[in-house]
Amino acid sequence: MPDYSTVEATTYDLIVIGGGINGVAVARDGALRGLKTILIEKGDFGSGTTSWSSRLVHGGLRYLEYFEFNLVRESLREREILLQTAPHLVKPIQMTIPIYAQGSRSYWEIQAGMVLYDLLSYDKSLPNHRMLGAKKMKQLFRAVEPEGCRGAAQYYDAQVEYAERLCLEVMLSAQEAGATMLSYVIVAQLQRQGNRVSSLLCRDSETGEAFTVHGHEQTVVINTSGPWVDQVCRSGIQGNAPAPVGKTRKIGGTRGSHLIVDKFPGAPDEALYVEALTDGRPFFILPWLGMCLIGTTDIRFEGDLDKVHASNDEIDYLLNETNRVIPTAQLTRKSVRFTYAGVRPLPYSDSKKTSSITRSHILYDHTSEAVENMVSLIGGKLTTHRQVGEEMVNAALKKCKQPPQGHSATRQAPLPGAILAGEAKKLMTMANRDLVAHLLSLYGARTPQVLAIIEEFPELAEPIVPGQPDVKAQIVYSVRAELARTYVDICRRRTALAMRRDYGFVALPVVAEVLKRYCDWSEDRCDRNLRDYYTYMRDNCIPDYQLDQYQPPVAAPVA
Numbered sequence: 041m042p043d044y045s046t047v048e049a050t051t052y053d054l055i056v057i058g059g060g061i062n063g064v065a066v067a068r069d070g071a072l073r074g075l076k077t078i079l080i081e082k083g084d085f086g087s088g089t090t091s092w093s094s095r096l097v098h099g100g101l102r103y104l105e106y107f108e109f110n111l112v113r114e115s116l117r118e119r120e121i122l123l124q125t126a127p128h129l130v131k132p133i134q135m136t137i138p139i140y141a142q143g144s145r146s147y148w149e150i151q152a153g154m155v156l157y158d159l160l161s162y163d164k165s166l167p168n169h170r171m172l173g174a175k176k177m178k179q180l181f182r183a184v185e186p187e188g189c190r191g192a193a194q195y196y197d198a199q200v201e202y203a204e205r206l207c208l209e210v211m212l213s214a215q216e217a218g219a220t221m222l223s224y225v226i227v228a229q230l231q232r233q234g235n236r237v238s239s240l241l242c243r244d245s246e247t248g249e250a251f252t253v254h255g256h257e258q259t260v261v262i263n264t265s266g267p268w269v270d271q272v273c274r275s276g277i278q279g280n281a282p283a284p285v286g287k288t289r290k291i292g293g294t295r296g297s298h299l300i301v302d303k304f305p306g307a308p309d310e311a312l313y314v315e316a317l318t319d320g321r322p323f324f325i326l327p328w329l330g331m332c333l334i335g336t337t338d339i340r341f342e343g344d345l346d347k348v349h350a351s352n353d354e355i356d357y358l359l360n361e362t363n364r365v366i367p368t369a370q371l372t373r374k375s376v377r378f379t380y381a382g383v384r385p386l387p388y389s390d391s392k393k394t395s396s397i398t399r400s401h402i403l404y405d406h407t408s409e410a411v412e413n414m415v416s417l418i419g420g421k422l423t424t425h426r427q428v429g430e431e432m433v434n435a436a437l438k439k440c441k442q443p444p445q446g447h448s449a450t451r452q453a454p455l456p457g458a459i460l461a462g463e464a465k466k467l468m469t470m471a472n473r474d475l476v477a478h479l480l481s482l483y484g485a486r487t488p489q490v491l492a493i494i495e496e497f498p499e500l501a502e503p504i505v506p507g508q509p510d511v512k513a514q515i516v517y518s519v520r521a522e523l524a525r526t527y528v529d530i531c532r533r534r535t536a537l538a539m540r541r542d543y544g545f546v547a548l549p550v551v552a553e554v555l556k557r558y559c560d561w562s563e564d565r566c567d568r569n570l571r572d573y574y575t576y577m578r579d580n581c582i583p584d585y586q587l588d589q590y591q592p593p594v595a596a597p598v599a
Contacts, residue, residue, distance in 0.1 A: 042222055044244070044251040050220075051256050052078045052121075052434055055240060057227055058265035059083075060090040060399075061203075062420045063269060064211040064221070065429030065450070066262050071217035072449045073433060078220040079211075080242060080251055084529045085223055085243050089266045090422065091533060092348075092382025094298065094324055095337055097122050097423045098131050098197040099161060099233050102322055103311075105401060109160065111400045115423045116161035119198050121205075122205050123165060125454045125581050128349070128464075128484030129206050132166055133326075134198040134310040138177065138365070141188040144320045147171075150193050157195060170194035185304025199311075201315030201329055203422060204533035205482060208522060209455040216456065223574055225526055230261075230275045230285065236263045236413045237285075241381070246525065255413075260436035263416035266385040267293045267345050273406075273416065288408035290418050292388035292397070297350035297381040298335030300328065300539055304375070306368035307332050316361040321395065329536060331377065338394045343382050347579040350379040355583055376537045379583055387418045401428055403435055412422075413439060424451050457484030469492075475501065478509040482535075490517050497558065504550050511534045517556045527551060527569040528576050543577045545590065 054070040057061050059081025069078040081087075093539055099116040100108070139147050154169040172180065172192040181192070198207050215221050222242075228250070229241040240253040240261075249571040255261070265272045273285040278404040312325040314577045326333040337354045337470050389397045401419040403586045406412070420428050430448035459480070467487060494501045495511040500513035518524035518534035530551060531537040531544040537551075540543030548570060555561040582590055 042220075044249055045222060047222070047253060048251050050076070050078075051254050052076050052259060053144040053440070054078070054082070054222075054254075054260055054262065054433070055253060055255060056262045056264060057240075058088075058131075058263065058268070059085045059207075059211065059221070059223060060088050060264065060266050061086060061207045061210065061422055061425040061437070062237075062266070062417055062428045063262075064155070064207055064214055065425040066264055066432045067219045067221065067429075068210050068214035068217060069429035069448050069450055070436065071214050071219035071424075072191045072273050072453065073437075074149040075433070075436070076287045077214070077218070079214070079222065079504070080227055080240065080253065081221075081223045081226045082245065083220070083267075084225060084533055085202045085211045085523070086351050086533060088268070088345075089314055089382045089385060090207045091204045092296070092380050093203050093422050094296075094299070095200055095203045095326070095328065095333065096133075096197060097200050098326070099157060100399060100421075100423075101153065101157055101195075101197075102395075104156060106398070108398065108400060111398075111424075113159070113160045114300075114427055115165065115421065116157075118424050118427055120161070120164055121451060122200075122423075123198055125450075125458055126200075126206060126209065126484075127454070128457050128459055128482075129202060129209070129455075130198050130478060132196050135195055135197055135313045136172075136308070136310060137193045137313045138181070138184055139190045139192055139286050140315070141190055142317070143315050145315075147190045154195060158172075158410070166196035166198075167486050167589040169193060178215065181308065183308075183339050183468055184312070185364050185365055185367060191234050193392065195389060199326070199423070201483060202536065206422075207531070208455050212456050212522070213453070221523070223489075223523060227272060227275055230272075232411070235410050237411060248460075256442045260439050261411060261414040262436065263414060264420070264432075266417075266420070267291055267383040269385060269418065285406055285414060288409075289388045290404060290416065291340050291385050293345075293383035293385055294394045294397070295339045295341040295348060295381050295383055296336035297354040298333060299350070299376050299377065300354060300378040301332050301334065301371060301375045302377060303330065303332060304366075304369045304371060308366075312365065314361075316357075316365050318357070319362065323358065323361065325365070329540070331540075333361055337381075338384075340394060345383060348381045348382045348383055348522070349580050350583060355379060355383075359483035373583075373585060377541070378543065378581060380539075380581055381569070385417075386420060393399075401429060405435070415439075455484075459485040472501070475511065476508070479514075483516075486521075490514060493517055493520075500554070500558070504535075504537060505541065505547050508540055510537055512550065512554050516558045519559045531573070532576075538577070538581070542583055543590065545577075548573065 053075040054068050054077040057080040067079040158168045174191045177192040224245045231239045243250045386397045404416040406414040504510050537547045552566040
């Protein structure tokens with residue numbers, strides 16, 4: 041557990057609220073530039089929008105039709121940086137766009153878009169696009185609906201299968217650079233002196249311990265809480281100022297839902313980027329950890345941000361549209377293995393068409409609302425998190441009357457798990473090649489640390505769930521080295537156990553056994569985590585029509 045007395049005794053230059061991918065990127069950039077930095081996250085790192093993305097690091101091809109060329113260029117540049125600084129997590133993936141006569145864009149329009157996409161990624165290491173005629177498309181993709189197909193476009197983007205781990209590594213990098221990174225801490229109150237936020241009253245959500253984070257006269261507060269930006273701005277303020285930080289609504293989020301299904305007849309080995317026949321919205325059919333990831337939707341959301349899950353209608357929509365593109369799939373509700381949904385922190389807009397709302401991020405300076413040392417992030421993408429971090433720290437340094445110190449070091453600095461091909465090859469000479477290959481895909485250069493646990497306790501090389509690649513040592517490592525504090529942290533964000541089978545319930549007895557024996561967790565703590573795990577899955581992942589299959593636990597772990 042963190043030492044909150046040390047936190048209270050420290051004065052910080054940069055206070056970051058929100059530990060998603062953008063928040064940890066700000067903390068990393070600030071710490072690398074020598075700012076005394078602290079980040080406060082109300083849950084686990086990356087547990088909000090970051091963990092509910094389509095798991096792509098992409099340029100945003102569809103943004104071209106809205107003339108957001110700067111956003112596409114920025115995204116393509118950041119994609120290349122991530123391919124170099126996190127090669128164990130961010131990997132190239134080929135995308136194919138089938139082109140149909142009844143589609144909203146013609147063959148030539150899509151080809152023009154492809155040319156422009158290549159031009160905007162002039163410094164890329166990935167291949168240029170290619171166009172396929174109708175005959176070639178039908179030869180290569182025999183399962184894809186042939187009627188009306190005029191051909192296809194193929195191009196490369198990147199995939200991050202473990203998006204949560206990308207966030208985690210940025211967090212670990214920030215911590216290594218000297219930032220204080222706090223999870224499961226609620227900002228209960230923004231405290232002001234005059235026109236500045238002077239301190240934050242905080243509370244550990246597990247222990248209830250209260251403490252204060254202090255700033256000084258030049259401290260800058262950065263609000264990167266995603267869909268919760270407005271909630272943070274409304275946190276109670278003491279002193280002679282009005283309660284909220286500004287009165288205007290800033291976030292108008294939309295829900296995006298995804299499905300995970302087993303590989304089905306006709307499932308592509310590479311990604312398909314297709315247009316839904318019912319409403320023309322593009323969606324992805326992606327290979328993911330030996331399964332298929334299908335998404336996403338784009339629906340305005342006004343509900344509880346801590347309880348967001350895919351509706352039955354959205355599930356049916358994605359299943360039906362996939363079946364139309366790949367008739368052999370024959371997916372039904374029974375095919376669904378996991379669902380997840382999240383809220384995009386888009387700027388509030390009256391636009392009726394959600395897809396037309398800009399995906400460019402906005403740095404909202406609260407000086408116009410009589411708070412001169414606070415900046416909120418509106419928007420932001422997984423792909424461009426590093427750029428957001430750099431821009432936010434530049435803005436903070438200007439407020440501190442310090443000019444930005446050149447380019448951010450994050451443009452070249454590898455993440456902790458970045459590994460050279462030669463180092464990976466050496467590890468692959470070990471006896472259990474399959475295990476090492478799996479660990480490399482999650483931990484990269486940190487794989488030897490997990491293997492050291494197995495060397496100390498050989499029994500921890502056993503699988504958590506028979507037939508699945510994750511081993512017991514990963515549970516121990518997640519607690520010892522990755523700040524995991526709950527079952528959900530371990531099964532949903534440090535590993536993909538929850539997403540592989542039965543919402544992770546099948547793994548929980550083993551998780552509890554390992555935590556009690558090797559991490560000194562009490563029986564009571566495990567029972568409490570079991571109940572919390574069920575609540576989380578019920579509120580965020582299990583579809584309504586599947587709820588009767590998963591009953592609330594009483595005392596014993598759910599098998």
